[in-house]
Amino acid sequence: MLRKEQNDYLTQTDPGTPMGDLFRCYWMPALLSEELPEPDCPPVRLKLLGERLIAFRDSEGKLGLIDEFCAHRGVSLWFGRNEECGLRCPYHGWKFDVTGQCVDVPSEPKESGYAQKIKLKSYPLIEKGGVLWTYMGPPEKQPPEPEYEFCTVPLNQTFMTKRIQECNWLQAMEGGIDSSHVSFLHRGDLSNDPLFKGAAGNKYNMQDLSPVFEVVEHDGGLLIGARRNAEDDQYYWRITPWVMPCYTGVPPRGDHPMHGHFWVPIDDHSCWAWSYDYHPTRPLTEGEVAAMKAGKGIHVRYVPGTYRPLANKDNDYLMDRAAQKAGKTFSGIEGIGMQDASLQESMGPICDRTKENLVGTDNGIIMARHRLMRSAKALKEKGVIPPGVDPEHHKVRQAALLLPRDVQYKDGAKEALKAKKGVRQASV
Amino acid sequence: MQSESARVTTAQEARYRIQYPNSKTRAVKIIALDAPSAQIIDELAKQPWSGATFFRALSFSAESTPGRAGEGLSSWLNDLAGRTLDLVGEVASSDFIVVVSAAGEDARAVSVIADACTAHHKTLVALVVPREGATDADVTASMGHLRPFARMLVIAHDADYIAAMLTALRA
Ligand code: FES
Ligand SMILES: [Fe+2]
Numbered sequence: 001m002l003r004k005e006q007n008d009y010l011t012q013t014d015p016g017t018p019m020g021d022l023f024r025c026y027w028m029p030a031l032l033s034e035e036l037p038e039p040d041c042p043p044v045r046l047k048l049l050g051e052r053l054i055a056f057r058d059s060e061g062k063l064g065l066i067d068e069f070c071a072h073r074g075v076s077l078w079f080g081r082n083e084e085c086g087l088r089c090p091y092h093g094w095k096f097d098v099t100g101q102c103v104d105v106p107s108e109p110k111e112s113g114y115a116q117k118i119k120l121k122s123y124p125l126i127e128k129g130g131v132l133w134t135y136m137g138p139p140e141k142q143p144p145e146p147e148y149e150f151c152t153v154p155l156n157q158t159f160m161t162k163r164i165q166e167c168n169w170l171q172a173m174e175g176g177i178d179s180s181h182v183s184f185l186h187r188g189d190l191s192n193d194p195l196f197k198g199a200a201g202n203k204y205n206m207q208d209l210s211p212v213f214e215v216v217e218h219d220g221g222l223l224i225g226a227r228r229n230a231e232d233d234q235y236y237w238r239i240t241p242w243v244m245p246c247y248t249g250v251p252p253r254g255d256h257p258m259h260g261h262f263w264v265p266i267d268d269h270s271c272w273a274w275s276y277d278y279h280p281t282r283p284l285t286e287g288e289v290a291a292m293k294a295g296k297g298i299h300v301r302y303v304p305g306t307y308r309p310l311a312n313k314d315n316d317y318l319m320d321r322a323a324q325k326a327g328k329t330f331s332g333i334e335g336i337g338m339q340d341a342s343l344q345e346s347m348g349p350i351c352d353r354t355k356e357n358l359v360g361t362d363n364g365i366i367m368a369r370h371r372l373m374r375s376a377k378a379l380k381e382k383g384v385i386p387p388g389v390d391p392e393h394h395k396v397r398q399a400a401l402l403l404p405r406d407v408q409y410k411d412g413a414k415e416a417l418k419a420k421k422g423v424r425q426a427s428v
Numbered sequence: 429m430q431s432e433s434a435r436v437t438t439a440q441e442a443r444y445r446i447q448y449p450n451s452k453t454r455a456v457k458i459i460a461l462d463a464p465s466a467q468i469i470d471e472l473a474k475q476p477w478s479g480a481t482f483f484r485a486l487s488f489s490a491e492s493t494p495g496r497a498g499e500g501l502s503s504w505l506n507d508l509a510g511r512t513l514d515l516v517g518e519v520a521s522s523d524f525i526v527v528v529s530a531a532g533e534d535a536r537a538v539s540v541i542a543d544a545c546t547a548h549h550k551t552l553v554a555l556v557v558p559r560e561g562a563t564d565a566d567v568t569a570s571m572g573h574l575r576p577f578a579r580m581l582v583i584a585h586d587a588d589y590i591a592a593m594l595t596a597l598r599a
Contacts, residue, residue, distance in 0.1 A: 001598050166437070214571070214581040269439065313433040346433070348442035357451045358596055360524055360553035360580045366596040367582065370589055408571045410583075 002353040002369065010372055011168045011350050013265040014050035018376040023049055023245055024137035025379065025389050027146045028264050029274050030065065030125060031055055031132040032162060043087055045078045049136060050267045054078060055125060056098070058085045063127065064098025065134050067120040071102060096120055129153075130160050131274075147391035148247065149419035150260075150278040158278035159257070159292050161299045163309050165341050169246060169271035171351040173263035175340045176248030177364045179226045179240055183209050185339050187330045190253075195277070195288065195297030199254030201400050201428040204228045204236035211238075215363050216410050220244060220393025221371065223417065224364040225409045234402045236428070237409050239417065241396045242368055244375065244388030249398035250298065252427035257284055258398060259298050269349035275299055275337065280397075281424045300337040309338055317342040395419040399426040453479040454523040456599035458590075459505065459541060460484045462533035464559050468587050469528060473508050475591065480599035482508055483518065485537040504540060519544040524551040527574070528590060530559040532566025535573035542577035554578035557587050 002010070013020040028048070035044050036057040043056035045068060052068040054077045062085075068076055070089040077096070080087040086103055088095040094115075095104035100122030108114035123134045124142065129151025135142050150158050165172050175181070183205070190202050208228035216223045221242040230236040238251035249260035262274035275298045277284070284292075295301035301310040311318040317333050324332030333339045344351075358366060371387070378384035387393060399416040403409060416426030435441065456479055460466035466484040473482040483505045504515040519525060525545055529535040538554065545552045554574040556567060567583060574581055584590070 001596055003595075212579055212581075214575075214583075216583045217585050313437055314431050316431045316433045342433075345437055348437055348445070349439045350442070352442070352445060355445070355450060357598065360526075360551050360597070362596075363553070363580050363582050363593065366593050367584075367589070369596070370592040374586070374588075406572065408568055408575065410571070411568060 001356055001358065004354055006369075006373065007350070007353045009376070010369060011170050012268055013169070014268070018380050019245075019372070020049055021137075022372070022376040022379055022386055023265065024135075025141070025143070025386055026137075026245065027126075027133045027135050027143065028246075029131045029160075029162070029262050029272070030134040030264075032160060033127055033130045033132060036063065036132065040082045043078060043080055043082055045076070047266045048134070049265055051136070053123070054080075054087070055132070056080075056082050056087050058082070058087075058098050060085060062098045063125040063132060064100070064122060065125040066096060066098070066100040066122040069120075070094055071096075071118045071120055072105075094118075098122070098125075129158055130155060141385075143389045144391050147394045148243075148276075149280060149395065149397065150258075150276040152421075153278055153280060154283070156283040157280070158276065159284055159289060160274065160276045161292070162272050162274045163300050163302070163307055163337065163341070164266070165263075165271050165273045165345065166313060166349070167270065167345045167347060168268055168350045169263045169265040171344045171347050172271050172273060172341070173246050173248065173261075174365050174368070175344055176250075176261050176263065177222070177224055177240060177242050177368055178362070179211070179213065179224055179238070179364065180361050183211075185330055185343070186336050188328060189336055189339075193296055193336070194291045195256050195259075196253050199256065199400075199428065201236060201238075201253060204230050208236075213361055213363065214409065215367050217367070217371070218393075218396065218417075220388040220390070220396065221247075222364065222367055223396075223410070227409075230402055233405050235405055237399070237401055237403055237413065239399045239401075239409060239413060240364075241398055241417070242364075243393055243396060244386055245372060247388070247394075249396070251398045251400040252425050253400065254427060255279075255424075256427075257288060258425055258427075260398065261298070273337070273341065279425075280419070281422060295335060295337075298337050300335060300341075309341065311335070311338045311342070313342075313345055397425060400428055401426045402428060451598070454598065455521060456480045456524060456526060456594065456597060457518055457522040458482050458526045458528060458594070458599075461527055461529040461535050461537045464530035464533060465528040465557060468530075468557060468590065470508060472591055472594075477594065477599055479523075480594055483513070484508070485541070486512065504537075515541065516544050516547070519550055520548045522550055524553065526553045526555060526590075526594075527578075528555045528557060529570050529574060531556055531562035531570050532559060533570070535570055538574055538577050545577075551579045552577055553580045554582070555590060555593070556581070556583045557590065558585060 086095040093106040100120035102118035211226040214225040246263040259277040375386040403412040460469040505513040
């Protein structure tokens, strides 16, 4: 349970809010590279942390992320002409470069210097691992580039999608660290989904339905270990990393690519669910990429031409009561991504946590909230840089491994939990 | 036509979530396993709680591990007023048990408490809290002691976490 003021504190990320300030300490995924494929391509509107922005790639390939609205009379620059190193407003022809600087006000003589006085707010936009990342905080505090492993491996080893989720970021992110729902909601997908099935470890999941949990802090966030009995005095461990504020990793299965998410606030009532899949040491196979594109694993199928899932609240998520009854799916919704999203959206735009009744095994969620609140407070009161900003904190891996029963995973899985170039993931 | 899911998941509709309580107060018993964690618990107990009660394991030395000197489990808890209480009775009348251990301290008392929990089908949550000067090895040792008995084992970096957790659990 959270008190109302705590729930507000954690869920609101508009400019000037404590959690908004916290988010503005990090590089965050803003767009897929494919959304701005080439110089002078159409600009893209987006909203992040409650700020409406427009992104474009100029004639020289430079990336810009600026205020969506023209400084003259407030027209959306989505209608703009992306030409000759700038975005030109179609209303009266004002033109802005990738830094938001106005470079042309046709009504005024060039020599007057009028254009120099006009500048739209802008944020840096960088390309890494097929993702365009932005940092929306104070320029003097801009951290080094993100180093999550999925964005540092060669492009043929990594695959990223995003989908819009129509609820607050926190209830979506909490799903990513809520290890105890997997045995229920996603039951069935382990044996059917091409991106999960066949792993030796799957049998431990099926055999032992009441895992035991351990929550340990790491520099950038948390490690949430779920332990199940295995043979020979061993435990089967699945370890989920959370890097502050909104990165989560799903423990791997066999040699399948490793996956996980970012949960990035759009505004207080919606977020982007980013889903990565990568293999640390080999290219993804054609079959794997085809499955990901077909919405398998943690990915989804889309309403054509959009990043909105095909199964969405407007069609009741294609609820299939017969499949639910037959046990084909546990909730009646198909696909892991939408199984999660449908339930999280059903909580309402912002989950009312004053009504919830958590249990001991929800400590991962309790601890994550605690760390977020503590970090936002330390940032506000003392300017302390929060965990997860330092790129070293990004170099954590999810893991699935067998360990002797008397070895604790913080020690036994120490190496497995580190991202290391050229080293295969620890996975059974 | 708008689907039902679309209609009911708006902010406007969220206002109609009914406001009747959906749970009763749960009796959470928090037991300090050692002297440093007992200190933390003494402080915590001063705050207002709805269903939490705080105890210390009666003895902190390994020699007096219950069962050894033929002691019954009944002599094994102290409430904060210093009264000796019957462990089994306390566990039986709880909804779940939280044990708190300071890193590197003797946590062996947990096994007796866990036995009582097993007998009465209660979940045991174990928290390791920091202690001045404790090393990584101390934390590892504590986890080793607690692991076999806890359904959920949490390593907290700040003592504030106990209060945060208890509040989250409506204790
Ligand atoms: S059982 Fe967990 S939300 Fe309903
Ligand atoms: Fe899930």
